[in-house]
Amino acid sequence: MAINVYFEDVEVGQEIPGFTRRTDLMNWNRYAAVNDEFIPIHMDDEAGRQWQNERGAFGMGNLRTAYIHNMVRNWAGDEADIREVTIQFRAINQKNDLLTTTGKVVEKTVVGDDHLVRIDTNVVNQDGAGTAPGYVVVVLPSKDGDRVGDSGKPLGSVNQFLVARRVVGDDA
Amino acid sequence: MTAQSATLVTQDMIDSKDVWGEPRVSWPVSASDIRKWAQAVYWPEVPPRIYWDEEYAKTTKWGGIIAPQEFNPFAWPLEGAYGQAAALAEITGAPRPESTLPMGSGPGLHAMNGGQTMRYYAPIRPGDVITSTTALVDWNERATRLGLTMFITHETRWTNRNDVIVKITSDVLIHY
Numbered sequence: 001m002a003i004n005v006y007f008e009d010v011e012v013g014q015e016i017p018g019f020t021r022r023t024d025l026m027n028w029n030r031y032a033a034v035n036d037e038f039i040p041i042h043m044d045d046e047a048g049r050q051w052q053n054e055r056g057a058f059g060m061g062n063l064r065t066a067y068i069h070n071m072v073r074n075w076a077g078d079e080a081d082i083r084e085v086t087i088q089f090r091a092i093n094q095k096n097d098l099l100t101t102t103g104k105v106v107e108k109t110v111v112g113d114d115h116l117v118r119i120d121t122n123v124v125n126q127d128g129a130g131t132a133p134g135y136v137v138v139v140l141p142s143k144d145g146d147r148v149g150d151s152g153k154p155l156g157s158v159n160q161f162l163v164a165r166r167v168v169g170d171d172a
Numbered sequence: 173m174t175a176q177s178a179t180l181v182t183q184d185m186i187d188s189k190d191v192w193g194e195p196r197v198s199w200p201v202s203a204s205d206i207r208k209w210a211q212a213v214y215w216p217e218v219p220p221r222i223y224w225d226e227e228y229a230k231t232t233k234w235g236g237i238i239a240p241q242e243f244n245p246f247a248w249p250l251e252g253a254y255g256q257a258a259a260l261a262e263i264t265g266a267p268r269p270e271s272t273l274p275m276g277s278g279p280g281l282h283a284m285n286g287g288q289t290m291r292y293y294a295p296i297r298p299g300d301v302i303t304s305t306t307a308l309v310d311w312n313e314r315a316t317r318l319g320l321t322m323f324i325t326h327e328t329r330w331t332n333r334n335d336v337i338v339k340i341t342s343d344v345l346i347h348y
Contacts, residue, residue, distance in 0.1 A: 027215070030212045030215055031212050031213065033212065034208050034209045034212040034213075034244075034247060035209075035212075035244050035247050036244075036247035036248045036249075036253055036254075037247075037254075038253075038254065038255065039254055039255075040255075051282070052282075061285045061287075062242070062244075063213070065242055065288070065290075066213040066240070066242050067213070069213075069240060069241055069242050070213060070214060073220065073240075074220075078220060078221075078222045078232045078233075078234070079232060079233055081292075082241050082292055083291065083292055084289065084290065084291050084292070085241070085242075085289070085290045085292075086287070086288070086289040086290075087287050087288060088286065088287035088344075089284070089285055089286060089287050132287075134287070
């Protein structure tokens, strides 16, 4: 068991280390091989151009989503628990882009026994352009389960999550 | 330039709103499925041990190997994969099936993935069999730089064999 970071040691405004990958065709194909994502726009330059991307085939949004998860997991460690991830695809991931995820802690709170941190995220390309803004809510290990979060106010998305959890009756 | 229709809402959309589709059931998830997924998304780094080392994973709060949250247990169905029917028709000489948009059929000539929200509950573990069901839950139509544009939200719910929720995903498809 390895704990990377405790809730109490995280500060609002803190940036977490990014996750960087160059997305060449082999990188995309490796992901397609496990996700069965052999869709022409991601494989074939002609299909990509037909889909209005002049540079040809373009990357899978799902792979950028995985990179966001990787960033949070690398930072938070195996004892953390990602509860919610939101991502919007605003710009295309072109072949051979150098993508780096970014994450900034924007809120901390405690709901029940859960010590929750909300991180605003993005996937930035080599030109500094954000391609996929979003956020992650992750439960971190706590040194003191009774301690109250710094902000003292609830996170909207987390509340929605908890409501959904009650609706489906899942206490796992 | 062709005249633009006043709405992209179809009768099919109206009829299918909030109607949950037939459940899909995954193949049993294997430890190797999980390991290979982790290798692909962390490549070229060795992925975290929680995804492939059972002895280590037992020492964590999870008590054993779990899948990365974004793991897809529905990859590689025996039938119904994208392009499979068309490729089969080409080999056998049978008539080609009706083409579908790469990101799902719907209104408008084009579609793209607008984004998604994933809420995670119980983790996926080796041996799990996941059931998935999806419904069209909402849409929103407005003029954008692409012209008349439709944002369609589908919700997908995954449960495990104990009928415990694993994941709820809201996907936004953009049609224009």
